[in-house]
Every structure is written in structure tokens, then in C-alpha cells.
Amino acid sequence: MAMTVHVDIVSAEGSLFSGQGEMIYAPAVMGEIGIAPRHAPLVTRLKPGDVRVDPGQGKPMEHFYVSGGIIEVQPFRVTIMADTGIRAADLDELAAKEAKRRAEEALANKSGKMELAKAQAELVEAMAQLRSIEKLRKVKK
Amino acid sequence: MAGAKEIRTQIGSIKNTQKITRAMEMVAAAKMRKAQDRMQASRPYAEKMRTVIGHLALAHPQVKHPFMERRETKSVGYIIVSSDRGLCGGLNNNMFRRLVKDVEKLHAADVAVRYCLIGSKAVAFFSRVGGDVLAQATQLGEAAHMEDLVGTVKVMLDAYTNGEVDEVRIAYNRFVNTMTQQPVVEQLVPLQETEEEEEAEKLKHHWDYIYEPEAEEVLSDLLARYVESLAYQAVVENGACEQSARMVAMKSASDNAGSLIDELELVYNKARQAAITQEISEIVSGAAAV
Numbered sequence: 001m002a003m004t005v006h007v008d009i010v011s012a013e014g015s016l017f018s019g020q021g022e023m024i025y026a027p028a029v030m031g032e033i034g035i036a037p038r039h040a041p042l043v044t045r046l047k048p049g050d051v052r053v054d055p056g057q058g059k060p061m062e063h064f065y066v067s068g069g070i071i072e073v074q075p076f077r078v079t080i081m082a083d084t085g086i087r088a089a090d091l092d093e094l095a096a097k098e099a100k101r102r103a104e105e106a107l108a109n110k111s112g113k114m115e116l117a118k119a120q121a122e123l124v125e126a127m128a129q130l131r132s133i134e135k136l137r138k139v140k141k
Numbered sequence: 142m143a144g145a146k147e148i149r150t151q152i153g154s155i156k157n158t159q160k161i162t163r164a165m166e167m168v169a170a171a172k173m174r175k176a177q178d179r180m181q182a183s184r185p186y187a188e189k190m191r192t193v194i195g196h197l198a199l200a201h202p203q204v205k206h207p208f209m210e211r212r213e214t215k216s217v218g219y220i221i222v223s224s225d226r227g228l229c230g231g232l233n234n235n236m237f238r239r240l241v242k243d244v245e246k247l248h249a250a251d252v253a254v255r256y257c258l259i260g261s262k263a264v265a266f267f268s269r270v271g272g273d274v275l276a277q278a279t280q281l282g283e284a285a286h287m288e289d290l291v292g293t294v295k296v297m298l299d300a301y302t303n304g305e306v307d308e309v310r311i312a313y314n315r316f317v318n319t320m321t322q323q324p325v326v327e328q329l330v331p332l333q334e335t336e337e338e339e340e341a342e343k344l345k346h347h348w349d350y351i352y353e354p355e356a357e358e359v360l361s362d363l364l365a366r367y368v369e370s371l372a373y374q375a376v377v378e379n380g381a382c383e384q385s386a387r388m389v390a391m392k393s394a395s396d397n398a399g400s401l402i403d404e405l406e407l408v409y410n411k412a413r414q415a416a417i418t419q420e421i422s423e424i425v426s427g428a429a430a431v
Contacts, residue, residue: 010189012287012373014182030353041200043193044353045362070363072193072350079189081366084287095292096299099257099276106264106277120227121269 002056003037005075009051009064011082016064022056024078026071035073042073051080145416148409152402159398165228166391172283173319173384179284180316180374180381187374190367194332197360200349206357207302208364211331216253218275218297218306219244220329222313222375223260224383225280230390232314232383233262236324240312243326255306257297259290259376275300285376287369294372298365301330309368313375314382320389322382327375329368 004020024035027049035042046069053062066082198209221240223233244254258264258277267274276296281289300306309330314322352359 008185008189010186012183012186012370013179015185028353040351041349042351042353043197043359043363044351045359070193070359070366072196074196079193081186081189081193083366092291092295095288096276096295097292099278099292099296102279103258103274103277106268107274121265 004056005035005037005039005078007053007078007080009053009066009080009082011066011069011084013084016082017053017062019053020055021053021062021078023054025050025052025054026080027051027066028071035078038075039073039078041075042071044071045069046071046080046082051082145409145412148405148412152405152409155398155402155405159395159402162391162394162398166388166395169384169388169391173381173388176283176377176381176384177316180377183370183374183377187370190370193363194367197350197363206360206364208330208361208368209332212307214252214307216255216306216308217247218255218257218300218309219326220257220294220297220309220311220372220375221259221263222311222372222379223258223263223266224379225261225282226383227262228390229383229387232322232386233260233266235322236312236314237263237266239324239326243310243312255300257293259293259372260379281376283380285373285380287373290369290372290376294369295365298330298368311372311375313379314386316378316381316385319385322386327371329371332364332367 002022004022005024007017007019007021007024008015009017022037026033026035027047029045029047032049033044046066048067049065051064051066053064055062064082066080067084069080069082071081072079219240221236223236227233247254253273255273255275256267257275258267259279259281261279264277264279276293278289278293297306297309301309308328310326310328312324312326315325317323350356
């Protein structure tokens with residue numbers, strides 16, 4: 001029997017594949033790599049592309065599309081952590097800026113939505129007070 | 142029979158409320174199942190991440206990443222995960238209470254605190270009490286996506302790298318079971334040591350990964366993803382908590398409405414009977430007078 005290596009492909013939103021493979025092909029940032037069992041330990045980033053797992057024994061090749069991620073190779077275990085969306089440094093930067101902007105906007109724009117939140121909180125408080133008053137009344141009765 | 146009509150309208154309105162709460166209960170129950178599935182689905186990724194990070198700690202990397210180094214804590218960053226909607230019992234308030242206890246301790250020790258908020262309820266809370274909010278993300282919907290969190294988490298991690306905060310913690314509700322949710326505060330960065338004895342034995346000999354392209358780059362990528370995955374899990378778990386808390390809250394609301402209706406019906410019947418009795422006695426006494 002040919003040697004195989006255990007392959008796990010997971011993304012944050014679910015597990016995609018778990019099983020044995022004779023050969024794994026992945027799109028690493030430095031170029032496409034092929035991993036056979038007993039490969040030296042390796043960690044690298046993936047770019048968007050196709051990950052293929054050859055399960056051997058004449059079974060058809062398994063295909064997975066990943067939009068990037070990280071691959072960890074141990075001699076008898078390969079783990080691919082796929083991203084769920086397209087990731088790039090500048091895109092992440094944009095998302096971070098967006099999150100910051102939202103906070104600043106909320107701070108500057110204290111009226112409107114914030115007033116509503118405040119009013120809601122006050123309403124909840126008032127309701128709690130009413131409830132305890134009612135309870136007190138019942139006890140008195 | 143003046144009181145009877147009023148009681149009847151009151152019963153009617155309570156019945157309407159009960160209908161709504163019962164519907165919400167059922168919706169929450171269905172959503173809870175989905176949220177739980179999502180929670181299960183996100184586990185393998187976080188587990189794999191943890192193993193790889195554990196391996197990395199065991200490998201002997203030439204570079205020490207800042208995320209792995211402990212430094213003196215002068216300020217702490219909190220990522221706070223809350224729900225977007227209310228009507229879920231004390232879920233958010235319990236978490237805020239737990240958080241406030243933590244923050245008070247930090248204030249006493251003269252440690253600055255900064256926040257990143259996820260969920261409208263956290264935003265509302267901090268707009269009331271005030272605080273140094275760095276970033277926020279709201280309206281994630283029921284099925285939160287990783288992409289929605291990337292920005293918020295990055296702001297915190299950047300703050301950590303710049304030295305604005307010396308520790309990053311995350312506050313969320315842990316899903317114990319349908320009836321129990323536990324508010325927890327966990328440390329994200331610097332990374333906690335993982336303990337995986339068995340695996341550690343096997344990998345004890347001197348070795349290191351081949352890093353492509355650069356060890357530093359790969360490490361920071363990996364660690365950022367690790368923290369993101371933890372944050373994502375917190376959000377997903379909080380989502381499951383929200384639905385189950387809402388289900389329980391709505392169930393007790395429906396039950397309360399039911400007992401209120403029973404009580405009012407009793408009062409109504411009494412009033413009705415009293416009115417009938419009075420009417421009969423009036424007729425009888427009238428007939429006797431004739």
C-alpha cells in the first residue's frame with residue numbers, strides 16, 4: 001500500500017475535508033507546491049486557488065477552492081486552514097479603518113441613535129421600577 | 142357591570158402579547174438550533190489553529206513574535222461581544238456586570254482600559270457609561286461572517302503592536318447548555334500557553350519549520366488568524382446564547398401571561414356573578430314590593 005498522509009482542510013465556518021491522501025497540491029504564495037507523505041515540516045501562506053488531494057487507490061482527485069489561508073505540514077499530517085473570504089493586507093486595513101470610523105461617528109453623532117438607546121435604557125429602568133411597585137402593592141394587599 | 146368589560150379588554154390584550162411571545166419563542170428555538178450548528182462547525186478550525194500554534198511554540202523559531210511575549214500591563218483592551226437585539230433576558234446585562242467587575246479592578250490598579258465593541262447592545266451600553274471605544278461593529282445578523290470581524294479585531298491587534306494596549310481580552314457569553322449561559326472574560330493576547338502533553342513529547346526533539354516566505358510574516362499572519370478565529374468563535378457562541386436566552390425568556394413570558402390570564406378570568410367571573418346576583422336580587426325585591 002502506498003504511503004498516505006492525513007489531510008484536514010478547515011475553514012472558520014466549517015470543516016471541508018478530513019481523510020487520507022497520497023499527494024496534496026496547494027497554491028502557496030511562492031508557487032504551487034506538491035506535498036507527499038513524510039514532507040519536512042513547513043508553514044506557508046496560500047494564495048487564492050485550487051487545493052487538490054489525491055486519495056490514491058484510483059479514486060478521483062478531490063478539489064477545493066480556497067481564497068487564501070495557511071498550510072501546516074508535518075511528516076504525517078497536513079493541515080490547511082482556509083480563509084472564508086478574500087484577504088489582503090490593504091483590504092484588512094480598510095476594514096480596520098471602517099470599524100474605527102464607525103466608533104468615531106457614533107461618538108460624534110451622539111444624538112439620533114444614541115438618544116434612542118438612552119431612551120430605551122431609561123424605559124427599561126422605568127418598567128422595572130413599575131414592576132417592583134406593583135409587586136409591593138400585591139404584598140401589601 | 143362596569144368592571145367586567147375592562148377586565149375583558151385587559152384579558153384580550155394579554156392574550157395578544159402571549160401570542161407574540163409564543164411566536165418569538167418558537168422562532169428563537171428554530172434559530173437556536175441553527176446557531177448551535179454554526180458553533181459546532183467553527184470548532185475544528187479553532188482546534189486545528191490551536192494545535193498548529195502549539196507546534197509553533199514547540200518548534201524553536203528564531204524569531205519571537207510580540208504576540209507571544211508578555212509585557213508589563215499598563216493598559217488593557219477589551220473586545221466585547223454582545224447581541225444586536227434585546228428581549229433575551231439578562232444575557233447582555235449579566236455580561237456587562239461581569240465586565241464592570243473586571244474593569245473596576247483594573248481602575249483600582251490604575252490600568253487604562255480601551256474597548257472594541259461588537260453588537261448594538263454593547264454600543265448602547267458604552268454610549269451610556271462612556272469609555273475609550275476604539276472600534277465597533279454592529280448588525281452582524283444571525284450568521285456572522287469572519288469578514289465582518291476582521292476590521293474590529295485588527296484595530297485591537299494593531300493597538301497591541303503599537304503598544305497602546307498591553308493585553309487584549311475578550312468578553313462574551315459561553316454556551317453551557319440551553320438553560321445556562323456563562324459570561325466569561327478571556328485573554329487573547331499575549332497567547333496563553335497551550336498544554337498538549339502527548340503531542341509535546343513526540344515533538345520534543347530539536348526542529349523547526351521551513352517558513353515561506355519569511356518566518357516573521359507567516360507567524361504574524363497565523364497569529365492574527367488565530368485571534369480572529371477565537372473572536373469569531375466568541376461571536377458565534379454568543380449568538381447561540383442569545384437565541385437560547387431569548388427562547389427561555391419568551392417561554393417564561395408566555396407562562397406569565399398565561400397565569401395572568403387565569404387570574405384575570407377568575408376576577409372577571411367573580412365580577413360577572415356578582416352583577417347577576419345583584420340584578421336578580423333587585424328584580425326579586427322589586428317583585429316583592431309590588
